[in-house]
Amino acid sequence: MKINGLKIGVVGGGIGGIAAALALRLRGAQVVVFEQAAELTEVGAGLQISENGMVVLRALNVVNETPEAGLRSYGTVLRDYRSGRSVSEIPAPAAGSTYYYHRADLLGLLHKAAHREGVEFRLGARVAQVRKHSSEAEVVLEDGTNLRVDCAIAADGGRSEIRADLNGPETAKFTHQVAWRATIPWQRRDQKPCAVLTMGPGRHVVTYPLRDHTMMNIVAIEERSDWEEEGWRRRGDPEDLRARFADFGGVVGDILGQVREPHIWALFLRPVAGHWQNGRIALLGDAAHPTLPFMAQGACLALEDAWVLARSFDDQSGIEQAFASYETSRLRRAQRVVAAAGSNARNFHLRGPMRLAAQAALMAVGPRLSRKYDWIYSYDATA
Ligand SMILES: Cc1cc2nc3c(=O)[nH]c(=O)nc-3n(C[C@H](O)[C@H](O)[C@H](O)COP(=O)(O)OP(=O)(O)OC[C@H]3O[C@@H](n4cnc5c(N)ncnc54)[C@H](O)[C@@H]3O)c2cc1C
Numbered sequence: 001m002k003i004n005g006l007k008i009g010v011v012g013g014g015i016g017g018i019a020a021a022l023a024l025r026l027r028g029a030q031v032v033v034f035e036q037a038a039e040l041t042e043v044g045a046g047l048q049i050s051e052n053g054m055v056v057l058r059a060l061n062v063v064n065e066t067p068e069a070g071l072r073s074y075g076t077v078l079r080d081y082r083s084g085r086s087v088s089e090i091p092a093p094a095a096g097s098t099y100y101y102h103r104a105d106l107l108g109l110l111h112k113a114a115h116r117e118g119v120e121f122r123l124g125a126r127v128a129q130v131r132k133h134s135s136e137a138e139v140v141l142e143d144g145t146n147l148r149v150d151c152a153i154a155a156d157g158g159r160s161e162i163r164a165d166l167n168g169p170e171t172a173k174f175t176h177q178v179a180w181r182a183t184i185p186w187q188r189r190d191q192k193p194c195a196v197l198t199m200g201p202g203r204h205v206v207t208y209p210l211r212d213h214t215m216m217n218i219v220a221i222e223e224r225s226d227w228e229e230e231g232w233r234r235r236g237d238p239e240d241l242r243a244r245f246a247d248f249g250g251v252v253g254d255i256l257g258q259v260r261e262p263h264i265w266a267l268f269l270r271p272v273a274g275h276w277q278n279g280r281i282a283l284l285g286d287a288a289h290p291t292l293p294f295m296a297q298g299a300c301l302a303l304e305d306a307w308v309l310a311r312s313f314d315d316q317s318g319i320e321q322a323f324a325s326y327e328t329s330r331l332r333r334a335q336r337v338v339a340a341a342g343s344n345a346r347n348f349h350l351r352g353p354m355r356l357a358a359q360a361a362l363m364a365v366g367p368r369l370s371r372k373y374d375w376i377y378s379y380d381a382t383a
Contacts, residue, residue: 001322003313004028009139009149011127011162013040016285016302017155018110021119022060023310031119032147034139036126040111042103045183046210046217048195051096052379053300056307059382062113069109070099071209074192081200084250094371095378100193102210130154130162130281137280151319152281153309159230160287166275172268178224179293180241182262184255186216197348198252203245204348205252216255219293220245227266236262267292272335277323284309289334294344297337297376304381305330337376
């Protein structure tokens with residue numbers, strides 16, 4: 001169908017929402033993004049964007065072939081927690097390099113490109129509801145104003161209220177995992193930047209450099225039972241972080257020693273949504289398929305969604321058909337990636353003899369491990 005002139009409302013100005021707005025705008029739609037925050041910000045510092053996400057960023061003209069704000073990764077080093085000894089090295093995926101971005105930088109690049117193309121942004125605009133009418137959708141803001149659009153995209157994140165309207169009430173499950181996140185200033189310029197994943201019993205730490213090596217990003221995951229509410233983030237106590245990872249030695253021990261202002265996320269999970277759309281309103285990104293961070297794929301999936309959603313208008317006769325085609329095209333892949341991420345944490349957190357056996361196995365297969373996930377990285381949503 002001709003998307004030219006269609007008026008589309010996007011709820012949420014995160015990576016998924018802005019990428020979708022840009023992809024739709026580049027095909028000729030008039031797009032308005034509603035973001036509840038007064039300014040566009042991203043919480044949590046680092047983001048790994050693998051090739052399946054990078055192809056979309058390149059196709060949207062957000063980055064070029066040598067993305068300046070990102071650091072190209074040469075792979076992942078797996079280390080043991082006590083000594084910091086290297087257990088295995090996983091080379092960069094054959095499909096193409098992963099890049100490390102500061103979230104604010106990536107969001108800034110997306111916003112700049114969307115703004116340049118004429119996407120309209122309404123900040124400090126919290127959406128209370130999106131109503132479906134027979135031939136349009138209505139975006140109702142909390143301040144009582146509303147906007148009639150031909151259709152709406154809900155990219156309002158893992159705690160999406162619009163998802164609940166489409167799928168009924170669901171309770172998020174606490175995964176008994178908590179993520180500590182922080183950055184520290186860094187000066188060491190590794191010739192070949194890579195992620196270091198340090199594995200210990202019930203815990204692991206991922207570190208990688210950002211912003212031309214001036215910053216180190218830290219994500220420390222621990223298994224924990226004492227969390228009750230689904231809070232998105234809290235300020236954490238750096239001494240508490242160090243106490244919980246006190247037996248982590250080597251470089252990661254030094255890095256944790258420098259953390260001043262950590263934040264904590266309790267990792268809650270909802271299943272991939274059963275219904276992604278109702279003919280006028282479609283879910284995208286974490287709103288459709290919240291995922292655990294253990295494959296670093298949540299933002300990459302949101303980028304893929306954005307491209308596929310916009311393209312689905314090309315081959316279909318109407319909005320209902322385009323949304324149905326989008327859902328069908330994305331469902332199976334999102335389920336597979338979410339499942340792969342879910343099983344990864346268990347592998348990193350083994351204890352006792354299981355851990356030693358797993359390390360021996362990793363030593364043997366490490367170099368081939370990236371091939372195991374070729375199906376994730378080589379997926380080209382733009383093909
Ligand atoms: C510890 C951790 C590490 C991660 N690392 C990676 C990684 O390395 N690589 C990767 O690809 N992914 C990673 N992820 C996942 C990634 O952060 C998310 O999948 C991604 O940010 C989802 O983008 P989104 O646009 O769908 O949602 P969000 O980023 O959550 O954006 C939703 C937006 O909607 C707005 N909003 C919500 N409700 C309303 C409303 N009612 N009205 C208006 N606006 C509203 C919010 O303010 C927000 O700006 C990680 C996640 C975690 C927790």
